[in-house]
Amino acid sequence: MPNHTTRIAVIGAGIGGLAASIALTRIAGVEVTVFEQAHQLAEVGAGFGVAPNGQRVLDRLGLLDATKSAGAVMEGPDFYRNADGKLIAEGAYSDSADRYHTIGMHRADFVDALRKALPDGMVHTGHKLTSISATDSGVRLHFENGVDAEFDAVVGADGIHSVVQESITRPSDPVYAGAIAYRGVLDARHVPDDWPMRIQIWMGKDKHFMCYPLRQRTLFNYVGFVSSDRAIGESWSAAGDVEELAAEFAGDEWDPRLREFISRIDKTFWWGLYDREPLRNWSRGRVTLLGDAAHPMLPHAGQGVNQALEDSMTLALFVREGARTGDLVTAFKRYASARMQRTAIVQAASRRGGSQRYSHDEFQVRRRRDAELRTGREFRRSYIFDYDSVAVAEKSLARAS
Numbered sequence: 001m002p003n004h005t006t007r008i009a010v011i012g013a014g015i016g017g018l019a020a021s022i023a024l025t026r027i028a029g030v031e032v033t034v035f036e037q038a039h040q041l042a043e044v045g046a047g048f049g050v051a052p053n054g055q056r057v058l059d060r061l062g063l064l065d066a067t068k069s070a071g072a073v074m075e076g077p078d079f080y081r082n083a084d085g086k087l088i089a090e091g092a093y094s095d096s097a098d099r100y101h102t103i104g105m106h107r108a109d110f111v112d113a114l115r116k117a118l119p120d121g122m123v124h125t126g127h128k129l130t131s132i133s134a135t136d137s138g139v140r141l142h143f144e145n146g147v148d149a150e151f152d153a154v155v156g157a158d159g160i161h162s163v164v165q166e167s168i169t170r171p172s173d174p175v176y177a178g179a180i181a182y183r184g185v186l187d188a189r190h191v192p193d194d195w196p197m198r199i200q201i202w203m204g205k206d207k208h209f210m211c212y213p214l215r216q217r218t219l220f221n222y223v224g225f226v227s228s229d230r231a232i233g234e235s236w237s238a239a240g241d242v243e244e245l246a247a248e249f250a251g252d253e254w255d256p257r258l259r260e261f262i263s264r265i266d267k268t269f270w271w272g273l274y275d276r277e278p279l280r281n282w283s284r285g286r287v288t289l290l291g292d293a294a295h296p297m298l299p300h301a302g303q304g305v306n307q308a309l310e311d312s313m314t315l316a317l318f319v320r321e322g323a324r325t326g327d328l329v330t331a332f333k334r335y336a337s338a339r340m341q342r343t344a345i346v347q348a349a350s351r352r353g354g355s356q357r358y359s360h361d362e363f364q365v366r367r368r369r370d371a372e373l374r375t376g377r378e379f380r381r382s383y384i385f386d387y388d389s390v391a392v393a394e395k396s397l398a399r400a401s
């Protein structure tokens with residue numbers, strides 16, 4: 001048994017790092033310090049969906065009510081439409097038990113809710129990690145500002161350009177998905193009163209457009225995905241051109257209601273779509289990874305944040321055991337084993353979701369696409385949304401005892 005409180009450093013105060021810090025504190029009972037390179041936590045205006053599998057984690061952490069009040073609960077299943085607006089299929093928006101319904105969430109609102117759940121002083125901004133070295137009993141972290149600090153272990157939640165990853169495995173190269181995305185938010189006052197409060201996706205040749213409500217339905221998130229060989233960097237937040245976005249969805253083949261929605265947009269960011277092949281390993285010694293540092297994925301399954309939430313809960317349950325036995329190395333290894341296959345499948349599903357939606361005109365392909373959308377709904381509900389990270393980790397822990 002260890003004779004001191006286990007001290008863990010989390011690198012990165014994005015959604016993954018904050019959620020992991022809450023889970024490690026509340027579930028594993030360890031002492032956490034978070035280091036973030038930015039001087040303050042600021043988020044660009046964009047949203048994401050908190051899916052049922054992510055909500056199950058938040059529920060367990062006591063954060064579901066705060067999440068619901070900050071977000072917008074969808075009123076019903078997703079609408080998949082042809083470019084002209086015709087409804088093709090409904091998508092899954094809830095788990096099989098119909099307990100959790102997808103919540104649209106502004107990133108800034110979620111970061112704020114997570115921050116409030118952590119004690120003051122836990123997050124150290126202005127600390128950019130540059131390297132990690134192993135000590136006899138832990139790790140020493142080196143920061144660009146000259147600070148060095150020692151911990152029992154470190155969790156890299158430092159995103160797609162992870163520095164922590166370098167001390168575990170050879171980084172995999174970014175893979176361009178052949179598309180760019182225009183994204184941003186629109187004030188709900190600019191949207192007709194009868195606009196559906198759910199995820200809607202219009203699919204046309206080589207492009208698709210998605211929107212859904214956020215922030216108690218006072219805002220809408222939108223993303224216009226366009227196939228492109230224009231190589232723009234792996235950034236989430238470069239300023240884009242509103243007129244260019246409108247021109248992409250301007251033809252008569254596009255639903256007039258959608259064109260009206262787009263005409264109200266006055267600001268957009270754009271973003272090149274990249275992911276990476278799954279890593280061969282996530283944990284080495286007292287260093288492990290979580291969130292985008294471990295498994296960056298395309299946004300088409302809406303799972304980047306939700307997989308980071310699952311990671312956080314699984315990690316906390318194994319660390320709780322590791323802190324009890326004094327064996328964090330094994331705890332990290334078992335955490336990685338529990339998570340790697342699942343996230344690799346979700347990474348692949350995200351790629352597949354993208355190729356379905358950049359549909360082509362040929363009838364054959366469309367028919368196949370529509371059939372896949374209908375069957376994909378079941379995969380989404382049962383494989384993705386019903387996943388219970390607590391049950392999976394507890395089963396694994398029980399097997400070992």
Ligand SMILES: Cc1cc2nc3c(=O)[nH]c(=O)nc-3n(C[C@H](O)[C@H](O)[C@H](O)COP(=O)(O)OP(=O)(O)OC[C@H]3O[C@@H](n4cnc5c(N)ncnc54)[C@H](O)[C@@H]3O)c2cc1C
Binds near residue numbers: 012037044237308
């Ligand atoms: C602006 C933005 C918009 C996004 N939009 C979508 C979306 O629409 N759909 C979707 O599916 N996913 C989206 N994602 C991805 C999704 O948010 C992530 O999959 C999920 O939140 C998990 O991210 P993360 O916390 O692992 O990494 P990130 O959110 O990238 O956070 C990493 C954090 O680590 C910090 N950091 C990095 N390097 C260092 C270092 N060396 N030292 C200290 N700190 C460091 C960064 O400043 C950052 O705060 C977006 C991500 C971002 C950043």
